[in-house]
Amino acid sequence: MNKSEWPLWEVFIRSKAGLDHKHAGSLHAADVEMAIENARDVYTRRQEGVSIWVVESKNIHASDPGQSESMYEPANDKIYRHPTFYNLPDEVKYM
Amino acid sequence: MTQYSFQQHFDDKIDSDNTIEAKDWMPDDYRKTLIRQISQHAHSEIVGMLPEGNWISRAPTLRRKAVLMAKVQDEAGHGLYLYSAAETLGISRDEMYNQLHTGKAKYSSIFNYPTLTWADMGAVGWLVDGAAIMNQVPLCRTSYGPYARAMVRVCKEESFHQRQGFEIMLTLAKGTDIQRKMAQDAFNRWWWPSLMMFGPPDAESPNTANSVRWRIKRLTNDELRQKFVDVTVEQAKVLGLDMPDKDLKWNEERGHYDFGAINWPEFYNVVKGNGPCNKQRLEARRSAWEKGQWVRDAATAYAGKRAARKAAAVETKAA
Numbered sequence: 001m002n003k004s005e006w007p008l009w010e011v012f013i014r015s016k017a018g019l020d021h022k023h024a025g026s027l028h029a030a031d032v033e034m035a036i037e038n039a040r041d042v043y044t045r046r047q048e049g050v051s052i053w054v055v056e057s058k059n060i061h062a063s064d065p066g067q068s069e070s071m072y073e074p075a076n077d078k079i080y081r082h083p084t085f086y087n088l089p090d091e092v093k094y095m
Numbered sequence: 096m097t098q099y100s101f102q103q104h105f106d107d108k109i110d111s112d113n114t115i116e117a118k119d120w121m122p123d124d125y126r127k128t129l130i131r132q133i134s135q136h137a138h139s140e141i142v143g144m145l146p147e148g149n150w151i152s153r154a155p156t157l158r159r160k161a162v163l164m165a166k167v168q169d170e171a172g173h174g175l176y177l178y179s180a181a182e183t184l185g186i187s188r189d190e191m192y193n194q195l196h197t198g199k200a201k202y203s204s205i206f207n208y209p210t211l212t213w214a215d216m217g218a219v220g221w222l223v224d225g226a227a228i229m230n231q232v233p234l235c236r237t238s239y240g241p242y243a244r245a246m247v248r249v250c251k252e253e254s255f256h257q258r259q260g261f262e263i264m265l266t267l268a269k270g271t272d273i274q275r276k277m278a279q280d281a282f283n284r285w286w287w288p289s290l291m292m293f294g295p296p297d298a299e300s301p302n303t304a305n306s307v308r309w310r311i312k313r314l315t316n317d318e319l320r321q322k323f324v325d326v327t328v329e330q331a332k333v334l335g336l337d338m339p340d341k342d343l344k345w346n347e348e349r350g351h352y353d354f355g356a357i358n359w360p361e362f363y364n365v366v367k368g369n370g371p372c373n374k375q376r377l378e379a380r381r382s383a384w385e386k387g388q389w390v391r392d393a394a395t396a397y398a399g400k401r402a403a404r405k406a407a408a409v410e411t412k413a414a
């Protein structure tokens with residue numbers, strides 16, 4: 001990154017009360033206040049949000065897509081973790 | 096994994112219509128093609144603000160002015176979404192600006208035409224944003240995830256742009272004789288450059304094959320252009336304006352409108368930098384960037400000062 005370039009921030013928006021914040025996009029800003037103000041201007045022009053989180057992109061750590069198999073394969077054969085795995089007699093109506 | 100299996104993995108993903116994400120392995124040419132296409136797209140959104148910005152202070156009513164400002168502000172947002180998507184591929188924002196300001200990067204040639212009358216705000220919204228939407232809708236399913244997600248956001252915002260343009264055209268077309276003439280004149284001037292927005296014919300577009308293969312593009316230039324002609328002819332009927340093309344004719348067999356020859360030498364000439372406003376547009380961008388330097392410096396200095404003050408406060412507390 002160029003030294004004169006403002007740092008990059010990731011923007012997360014809560015679209016309405018009760019919902020999770022969701023990644024909306026990113027932007028450059030000199031500091032956290034500017035990041036939040038710019039996020040307001042860019043990502044909530046049509047009432048898309050009631051709350052904004054910003055995180056400097058360099059502070060986000062991601063899993064390695066090259067390791068996807070070893071990361072997520074172990075869950076593949078554990079269908080007994082889902083309720084549909086279990087057979088219930090028809091008499092049991094609600095469970 | 097060997098190089099071969101990386102390539103194989105990538106091809107499988109493309110073939111099964113999976114998205115490629117920023118950290119996934121991708122062929123160099125795919126990355127290069129995307130950086131070029133996305134950054135050009137971003138530049139177009141940013142330069143595209145200039146011809147319309149020209150009319151903000153002279154909009155005929157407060158309503159039109161508020162709408163035009165909202166539209167131009169949206170375009171700035173579109174530029175930002177797209178620059179951000181390009182940055183995930185490893186190019187910096189400053190590098191992209193630099194490519195634009197030095198003339199190394201291209202932007203859509205349509206924005207090198209002047210906006211001479213208020214009717215141009217109608218024609219631009221109706222035709223230029225209309226053509227852009229035609230281009231952008233299939234890009235919502237493009238193979239590169241960050242680009243596709245940016246396009247979804249863009250497309251959501253874009254549809255009011257075309258409607259407000261059409262509304263301006265309709266008001267003028269149903270107005271006085273002079274207003275109707277103004278609308279027709281704007282239509283005549285913007286029609287052909289709008290058709291050029293889809294890019295050169297497929298036969299002369301060397302990048303198309305790869306872009307379609309990689310599912311960056313879902314439809315070719317000529318396919319999109321034809322779709323645009325077909326829908327616009329019907330809209331022009333509603334406006335009661337004449338299509339500025341004497342060769343335009345419904346082709347029963349093809350189920351499409353045939354249209355006249357596009358002046359491709361003009362297109363290439365504008366792309367080369369010789370359009371009516373190329374110089375003016377680039378100068379406006381450069382001057383905005385240079386004149387904004389002190390603002391960027393001040394914000395950086397202010398952020399630095401505050402961070403230092405905060406650090407000092409923490410130290411005092413600790414001591």
Ligand SMILES: [Fe+2]
Pocket residue numbers: 140169170173249253
């Ligand atoms: Fe746009």
Ligand SMILES: [Fe+2]
Pocket residue numbers: 170224227253256
């Ligand atoms: Fe637009």
